Amino acid sequence: MATNPSKPLLLALIFIATVLIQPLTLLCDGEEEKYRNCNSSLKCLTYPNLGYPFWGLNRPDYCGHPSFELSCREEALEIAINSIAYRILEINTNTHTLRVARKDYWNNICPQSLKNTTFDSDLFYYSSNTQPLKLFYDCPPLPVGLPGQFRCNINSTNYVNLIVTQNSEARNISNTMKCNHSVDVAISRSMMQSLQSNPSEQNLKEALETGFELQWRIDNRVCYECHESGGQCGSDPSLGEFTCYCLDGAFKTTCGSPPSAEAKKTKNTATEKAIIIGVSVGGAFLVATILGFCIFFCLGKKKKKHPVGYVSKEAALSPPVSDPVSDKDMPPAPLLNSFQTQSIPSYPSSKSDLERPSPNSDVQVFSYAELEKATQNFNRSRELGDGGFGTVYYGKLDDGREVAVKRLYEHNCKRVEQFMNEVNILADLQHKNLVKLYGCTSRFSQGLLLVYEYIPNGTVADHLHGSRVKFGLLSWPIRLRIAIETANALIYLHRKDIIHRDVKTNNILLDSTCSVKVADFGLSRLFPTDVTHVSTAPQGTPGYVDPEYYQCYQLTTKSDVYSFGVVLIELISSLRAVDTDRKRQDINLSNMAVSKIQSQALNELIDPKLGFDKNHEVMRATTSVAELAFRCLQQERDMRPSMEEVVGVLREIENDKSSSEMSKVVDIGVVEDDIGITKRTPPAFSPNSVIDDHWVSSSTITNSL
Template sequence: MELPRVPLILLAAWALAAAAADVPAARSPGCATTCGDIAVPYPFGLDPQCAINAEFRVNCTTVGGATKLFHGTLEVIRFSVPEGKAWLKTFISRQCYDQATATVFYNNAWMNIGNLPYVLSADENKVIVLGCRSMAYMLSDTYIIGCLSTCDEPLRNGSCSRTVGCCQADLPRGVRYYEGFFNSFYNTTAIWRQTPCNYVTVMEMAAFNFSTTYLTTRVFYDADDSRTPVVMEWGITRETCQQAKINRTAPYACVSDHSDCVDGDAGYRCRCSDGFRGNPYIQDGCKDIDECLDNVTYPCAGICENTLGNFTCSCPRGRDMVNGVCVKNRRSTWMAPVVGASVGLVALVIGITCAYLVRERRKLHRVKQRYFRQHGGLLLFEEMKSQQGVAFKIFSEEELQQATNMFEAQQVLGHGGHGTVYRGVLKSGVVVAVKRCTTIDEQQKKEFGREMLILSQINHKNIVKLLGCCLEVEVPMLVYEFIPNGTLFDLIRGDHTRHISLNTRLRIAYESAEALAYLHSCASPPILHGDVKSTNILLDGDYTARVSDFGASILAPNDKSQFVTVVQGTCGYLDPEYMQTYELTDKSDVYSFGVVLLELLTRKKAFNLEGPEQDKSLSMVFICAMKENKLEDILDDQIKNDENMEYLEEIAELARQCLEMSGVNRPSIKEVADKLDRLRKVMQHPWAHEDPEELDRLLGEPSVVNSAGTTGNFSMTNKAAMGLESGR
């Protein structure tokens, strides 16, 4: 039976529409491709119809008689489609002494690329701090990174060293926002004649060459309108290649034949396959490279023939290729000597190659041995021999490469300021978490082996076990036991329809505090965690809390002081006293834990970049709510009820004490753990609900001494908890 013609036409139209939906719209004819001297390649465009989507639209405008290209508010220097990078200009933060007013003034610059398809390149940029008395730092959307610059040695051009007026710090991956700040303690009032200003900026390292004039004059700030070049990595969307290929709500961008998809920190991007060049975002945009036209890059002494994605090099008839050169083929009495010489030459080349490979292998082995010694591997071995029964293993780089499938992107469990964590499976079948650290300073190298042995001896049910490390690489790798249920941050910030009871939250808080108390009081020597936050509290199979990630940890100093030249931590959790004194103490961990308590009470982020200025910091919002007696306004609705309110007020008061600006006024983490334990027990005890006044009368009015040396009465709930604990 013949089908009607109209439905066939409709089916064809639908098929064409469906096919078109999977292909992004190409640049319309007539679109401008340059702005002044700057090329604007697709997927970028100067008009809406000329860009792949709204995020890639750029603007060409005239400023002061010069034609300039802007993406949002940022000036663009150039784009690179093959590299997936863009070079932009960012502003400099400065701190200067004003002779007229005898005061120090600030220009704090910032960059926000949250709505643009970029992230700052962690490989090509650095945080640069200049000044003879400058403690400056970069506040990003996740981390605080900074360093101390002094002029303790004679200044010299070209050398960026913290003792000669210049220091630098590494960027974490994935940064889309930053703001530069100075510590007011390091002002320039005493040295303004010699060095009038201090500076901090994020800058492309290849474009930076330190000059002493940056300190003695204001040329660093005044040049190029107080801006510096910065390298951005861009992605089409923030999806991975695998996600983009199956996503039907947005077209897949790698439309050209002979193009590949590449995962990056900014999302996925496209590139032409090997042997092709061009624009992978355009149909047929990747063209075959004719290698025969470029004899320098693709040398051929014979007949070059281009093939798709490659080329061949051969000799004319009667000639043979010998050592890359076509020589006459003499099939006569000379054949035997020539063949013999060729065989000898091949044998010689093979011998030289083998010798080279053996030499390189030995060289690699020596490099690995050097790294091993630098990181204290020999000391670690000796300590392990002397301490029998230490369950700690020193892994080879090859073992961890096999365990993580060469550290492929699919194995990544998470990124942090100190490195990337991968899921791995050892040959024994044990699942582990492998952490590749990003950087390590010289002092840490000397102490690394000893500190690893100390951390390996930590044995607490609420602390993630360190199983071993790899020392034969430039930056050591750590191997931890694998914890399956994600982080506390995932639990409280995930599906808000999922009910999390107050009992569960209180238990997790208590277990976490117990773990920190063990580190502070029971470890020998004591250990300061340094980066307490909800993403560093993991949850195992039965949702027991496990404190992890000692990337920022230090051994507690014997002289009770720890001055640091590089400050780093996580926004929203960082102890304000630490930012002023650069002294990391046990009370710094207490402050950060107080923020974790707030997260459990509110299910809000510790630092919300997108909120109003007064609402960015959860701790500040909480302090204001407590002062105005509006605690209920910020509590999570799931736990806010009449039955829980008394306990919630107790926990909130404990959090407030942890968030005291002065560390001496904060309780110890052991006192915090004990208070949480008492609250947990009294919540579970029926007396607390049946007749709390009678229980209060029977138990009396016990008081406690806080860490500042003052005394204070506990509320009814506290007294009941203390009585229950002593009488069990």
């Protein structure tokens, strides 16, 4: 057999290249370590996706702010502020709010060490929902009948103590009664009102365990800019300065900006290494170039020339492979149609196929520059909403369409997965009560952007208990129609083997005629028909998450039913799903509703503006909806109805009306045309289509239930 004389030269070139690349790879590995470590989320209990400014557990100290170390205990996540440990009851990364309770006062109003609640005002401040409380310890005998007294038995000594809710009273006690110790703590505004009306020992315990809200001042805009430049947010642990970790080093704000203090420390060492490697690479590269020319010359003589335009059989049968680098500078891709079968590239993931559906519908691929222009360079005045995954901007395309552009905060593997998940699901869905996806950018684009139809009339949450309550648009007939249309959309999803996983009033949009557009499928997942459930870590929004899913990690269509039950209660009560201003047992709306329904106290639950006590038809209908919601909110999923059953009951409630006002409700029951797959063509522009604030899903479950 003849031997190709070029092979030894080719092997030699490969060997030289390997020797050259190895030290560079080792050097890059050292630079990439902090980037990779800070790319991981902190995972603890019900908080699986915490990033900057938090660190601890799997996130090293340089991945967060020095004052935001979290400890994961068996029963709770904790943070230490000024040497005082706090249990974290809730984290809201959108509003920069922590709801915390002092660990030393947890189930204990007589701690051994008496410390004031203090914090660095440059980092933290009380929210408007928090009020200070003064506790006096080791007081002299107090007047009989003075409210707020409680006792502590410490080391066999019985101490008399006092709860004080007013500053003026506190000053008076300090001046006259001369208690030996006083402690400043904080509680919520609602619990302060409870203590003022009844300053009992039991109410004090409840107030301290309900906790208070503390907001942090860390500016996320710097972190966002770091992410946009391809970096990961962190800090220099020795100085506490923000640091952007990139593949090529650490920088002050963004990749390519001036180096950080940490980077300067190692500058000399890195420079020396670079010089040594540079000299080595330069010399070896010269040798490799000479060898390369030799190989090219030898192979060039033997190579059989093909005519211009020749394409091999293999190339003709294989789909073109896009170059991630050159993709950025390519002109925007045309609208994908039946004559052009190019699809959005698949993405790397360790997830199962259940998490990686493949789109088979038409999706328009926009260029980053096109959407940047449409949103006026993502002008802050055009922000429609902000959430856990990204910010939504109002935009207007060159063809005149009004759009809502969701811009994901990060551009990494995890966010690409979120991005592709939403695209893959929405691209294949067409239903009048689902928001339309117009298109997206390439996953190799400068930023990950999703383009939706723009819905002008806000969310149901806005109209029930938000900024649009003053418009008073949601009469009872409209609320009932919202319930039916939302249920129709969920039936369609379930019949397509999709679980929404984040059903809530913030994700139910209303167009100009108050018709429903269910939105935000970023947490959705395909659900195979041959299994009863999918095991996955709980995700969703506090107050709406199925308790069985939360406890057993088993996701089913009945998880959406539970969330829809909460939506029904919101529709009849106009109350928020979670509200720390309510009494402790009523903070969670589903718990409050179940309790009111069981005690036959619906009049305390239903919104008075609906006319529950004045209109018999409204009383009958809202009572029936409350009973349906009660079935949806059962703890065991097998006790809940299916969405088909839910719609059947809602239609009966609607059709059983007798007053002329109630008869105005439009019959939009489930019909086969609603459920069937419509023709897969690019979504047509509707001048009345839209989206509004709160458009981004607020949280993977970063909050406690």
